[in-house]
Amino acid sequence: xxxxxxxxxxxxxxxxxxxxxxxxxxxxxxxxxxxxxxxxxxxxxxxxxxxxxxxxxxxxxxxxxxxxxxxxxxxxxxxxxx
Amino acid sequence: xxxxxxxxxxxxxxxxxxxxxxxxxxxxxxxxxxxxxxxxxxxxxxxxxxxxxxxxxxxxxxxxxxxxxxxxxxxxxxxxxxxxxxxxxxxxxxxxxxxxxxxxxxxxxxxxxxxxxxxxxxxxxxxxxxxxxxxxxxxxxxxxxxxxxxxxxxxxxxxxxxxxxxxxxxxxxxxxxxxxxxxxxxxxxxxxxxxxxxxxxxxxxxxxxxxxxxxxxxxxxxxxxxxxxxxxxxxxxxxxxxxxxxxxxxxxxxxxxxxxxxxxxxxxxx
Ligand SMILES: Nc1ncnc2c1ncn2[C@@H]1O[C@H](COP(=O)(O)OP(=O)(O)OP(=O)(O)O)[C@@H](O)[C@H]1O
Ligand SMILES: [Mg+2]
Numbered sequence: 001x002x003x004x005x006x007x008x009x010x011x012x013x014x015x016x017x018x019x020x021x022x023x024x025x026x027x028x029x030x031x032x033x034x035x036x037x038x039x040x041x042x043x044x045x046x047x048x049x050x051x052x053x054x055x056x057x058x059x060x061x062x063x064x065x066x067x068x069x070x071x072x073x074x075x076x077x078x079x080x081x082x
Numbered sequence: 083x084x085x086x087x088x089x090x091x092x093x094x095x096x097x098x099x100x101x102x103x104x105x106x107x108x109x110x111x112x113x114x115x116x117x118x119x120x121x122x123x124x125x126x127x128x129x130x131x132x133x134x135x136x137x138x139x140x141x142x143x144x145x146x147x148x149x150x151x152x153x154x155x156x157x158x159x160x161x162x163x164x165x166x167x168x169x170x171x172x173x174x175x176x177x178x179x180x181x182x183x184x185x186x187x188x189x190x191x192x193x194x195x196x197x198x199x200x201x202x203x204x205x206x207x208x209x210x211x212x213x214x215x216x217x218x219x220x221x222x223x224x225x226x227x228x229x230x231x232x233x234x235x236x237x238x239x240x241x242x243x244x245x246x247x248x249x250x251x252x253x254x255x256x257x258x259x260x261x262x263x264x265x266x267x268x269x270x271x272x273x274x275x276x277x278x279x280x281x282x283x284x285x286x287x288x289x290x291x292x293x294x295x296x297x298x299x300x301x302x303x304x305x306x307x308x309x310x311x312x313x314x315x316x317x318x319x320x321x322x323x324x325x326x327x328x329x330x331x332x333x334x335x336x337x338x339x340x341x342x343x344x345x346x347x348x349x350x351x352x
């Protein structure tokens with residue numbers, strides 16, 4: 001068994017964990033300090049968009065920024081390939 | 083000037099109480115006057131890990147509600163004379179802990195000449211966790227190299243940056259430190275566990291300690307002797323290094339590399 005293990009390396013699941021965390025942490029950080037309605041806004045936007053195109057929840061990105069006295073809401077939707 | 087340090091994590095069971103007990107002992111061993119407070123109202127545990135459970139007469143909530151003096155409630159450690167424990171109450175009434183009450187206790191400890199006040203936070207992001215961090219000058223964020231623990235600790239970082247006295251007063255914010263625990267260099271080497279570098283990169287924090295996974299922690303809690311006091315254990319050395327870093331020493335990380343076995347012992351599973 002040990003000899004077999006030696007040749008059959010397990011998949012680097014730690015790498016997968018790191019990638020997933022990098023994305024979710026960045027997303028949660030960008031919502032932080034923003035208005036409380038962001039998650040609801042995101043949900044409702046997704047519903048409206050889905051009336052026209054079938055997009056994944058992952059495809060809707062909301063980014064909130066406050067810089068020099070003004071606040072900005074950035075919204076991007078990645079449309080599926082035809 | 084007393085420094086208030088919160089030991090927090092978001093996720094439960096990651097090693098906050100183990101860490102609070104060992105860091106408190108470590109600081110006391112380095113000659114500091116230390117008080118360690120259990121904020122886990124309803125689920126008293128620090129007393130067991132510290133080995134003083136049978137000496138608890140009054141607790142944190144008794145002090146806040148004026149049922150005893152702070153001096154009566156502080157339990158002096160039998161091993162280290164500059165170390166005191168304030169036990170959590172076992173009341174189920176979480177409202178017993180008030181911001182004003184907590185502030186009074188912390189102020190009184192500071193006035194009494196304590197160098198460090200450690201606050202062992204309960205899990206979660208509710209009231210107890212909030213009060214444990216609110217007055218802190220520094221935070222030790224305890225993390226396991228595992229997705230849910232890392233994500234929860236990032237939420238805690240968000241709270242430290244907004245829902246604390248230092249954040250509200252705008253005087254520099256809380257100083258944050260990452261303490262990675264239950265670390266297994268072997269599993270990191272095989273790619274099954276995220277490395278110190280991975281977690282550090284995601285959270286963007288300075289690393290105050292990396293504590294290996296070890297059965298010595300269970301042995302220590304069975305005995306009621308904080309693991310840092312077992313000088314035979316590498317866990318003790320890892321915690322001692324963390325204490326040194328907290329005190330400003332520059333100490334390289336240890337115990338993060340796999341101890342390589344020889345070819346034959348690997349082949350035959352020795
Ligand atoms: N380095 C370690 N190696 C092995 N086991 C550990 C290590 N650190 C902590 N543990 C174990 O993990 C468990 C949880 O530890 P601890 O009580 O300190 O966590 P906690 O964060 O305070 O939990 P809670 O959120 O419930 O307050 C305990 O059984 C403890 O023995
Ligand atoms: Mg605990």
